[in-house]
Amino acid sequence: MKGIGVSAGIGIGKILLVEEHSVEYTPKQVEDAVAEKSRFRNSVEQFCNNTRVQAEALRKSAGDKEAEIMLGHISIVNDPFLLGEVEKLIDAGQCAESSFDSMCEMFISIFSAAEDDLTKQRATDVRDVRTGVLSILLGIKEVKLSDVPEGTVICVKELTPSMIAEIKKENIAGILTETGSTTSHSAILARVMEIPAVMSVPDIMTSAENGSVVILDGSKGTVIISPDEAQIADYTEKREKLLREIRELQKYRGKPTVSADGTEYELVCNIGKPDDAAKALEFDGEGVGLFRTEFLFMDKTSVPSEDEQFAEYKKAAMILGSRPLIIRTLDIGGDKDIPYLGLAKEENPFMGFRAIRYCLKNRDLFRIQLRAILRASAFGNISIMFPLITCVEEVREGKALVEQLKAELTEQGIEFDRNIKVGIMTETAAAGIIADLLARESDFFSIGTNDLTGYTMAADRGNSDVSYLYSALQPAVLRMIRSIITAARNNNIPVGMCGEAAADPLMIPLLISFGLTEFSVSAPSILRVRKCISDWTKEKADEITDKVMSLATESEVREYLSSVIVA
Amino acid sequence: MVSKVLTVPNAQGFHMRPASVFAGAMGKYPCNVFINFNGNKYNAKSTLNLIAACMKCGSEIELVCDGDQEEAALAEGAKMIEDGFGE
Missing domain, CATH: 1.10.274.10 (PtsI, HPr-binding domain)
Structure with missing residues (x-):
């Protein structure tokens, strides 16, 4: 049987049908x-x-x-x-x-x-x-889920929060339900409690029997009732392997991110809301390398006020304390529209009026955001990052505005971090090519591989006719990344990566060899990336990278990396 | 009877938390408090009624207070909505 896998993990146990009283x-x-x-x-x-x-x-x-x-x-x-x-x-x-x-x-x-x-x-x-x-x-006695024996798979039409409240998670091998989906509240609870769960399994209440053995795979959504011995053996092995991996990764919790030869790296998270900062810490991130601020502007009817933005930035800063928080200024346009900003429809939005270009032309909006970030910088370790930089003037203009606002705040006696760093996203082909010039004007770089790949290859990942070109392992993209990192190193500024590639095990040795200093990934990837980094010495990474940079095609690169890296 | 027309400013509108905080605050006043929205009248002291009204970000609503302490109820209620329930 098949349902929707909503909480990862493999559960093997005996069914307990929980009839709604x-x-x-x-x-x-x-x-x-x-x-x-x-x-x-x-x-x-x-x-x-x-x-x-x-x-x-x-x-x-x-x-x-x-x-x-x-x-x-x-x-x-x-x-x-x-x-x-x-x-x-x-x-x-x-x-x-x-x-x-x-x-x-x-x-x-x-x-x-x-x-x-x-x-x-x-x-x-x-x-x-x-x-x-x-x-x-x-006067009906409620089913006591708190008393069920170890290894129970709860099977219920609809899982309610009060049922979950009763559960002792060490006794529950899994949860099966007839209703619900990934976003249901009960699914979220199952994930928080790390109980494997499959939801929306059709007719599970009528096809399952109390006490029958059942296997469920919470990632794939597979449910096997009364499995044969081979299946049990197979899934028991899978389950052990998963648990071993999880235990293995837990060893990296609370540890610094270091390569096999002792170089330390910064391993931080990408977030979209202030509350995600707490999640970043929960997953053992060392800070935030990219705070996307678009959410603040979405679902609104007008530009959020300085105070409103200040409160959100401050919240994230306070959660992180002394850990870094890089706030990216508004990155709208392209595929991200905000109706009240009145962006005109464009023939070619990705080449058009977006991100830093829009902000520099709409100074009032930009000033509000920058002032809010500066004010929040008094409460934590904040840096400012400009998106979609293509030329030096944009960096200069943005930085001049920051300086002007700093003077204004000083005059008004408002606190802020006087040494706040201002860096840029290097995510366009132009930025990659003039990285040496940009590095002189920036406090740090962050490579956005998603846009960098698209702009370098002139390929839209969403268009299935050209998406084969869209790969960060393309020789052109790898050269772009290398030249950006080299330019940053030559100017002694930190260089991070906040695209999906930063968490790719095939990419990590190349980034170590090029000299990346910061990896910014999604929170659930933190421990995995930390482990991955710990596997490499610079010498070994250089050896592989030399070979990779001599290869002429993406498929050769991928094939070679896959053969030497067992993910 | 006093009233004020307002626009719901917070992204999620009157979802669970704002609705229960708002209903709780209005419940302290002896006057009747209701909200006119989309041609319907909703009891603003009832969380369930507020959720059922499906007032979203940008919805235009009229907050009406009628009875003892109506001015104070209107002032507090309007401020809560204008501040986006602190969200």
């Missing part, structure tokens, strides 16, 4: 509305107490954020409108069960019909609240 009841008329209302109020109170206990359990196993969501159930059940309407129905002679049920049903259907996912997901919360309160009213 039947909260069926026979609606009846009540005479004593006062007594019925008090019965209802007591149940609500008990529900709140249970929920508080569950939320605290969840706080330990999955963190504060999840606990807060759980506590949200208390505010749902105490909703004055909901309670008021329920009491009206009870006054009209309905029993507490049917009064509460019908009001919940109303909100479930409204939320389910909503167009956005966020509201749709609230229907799950209301369902959870309904089941909880009705169970108490009906």
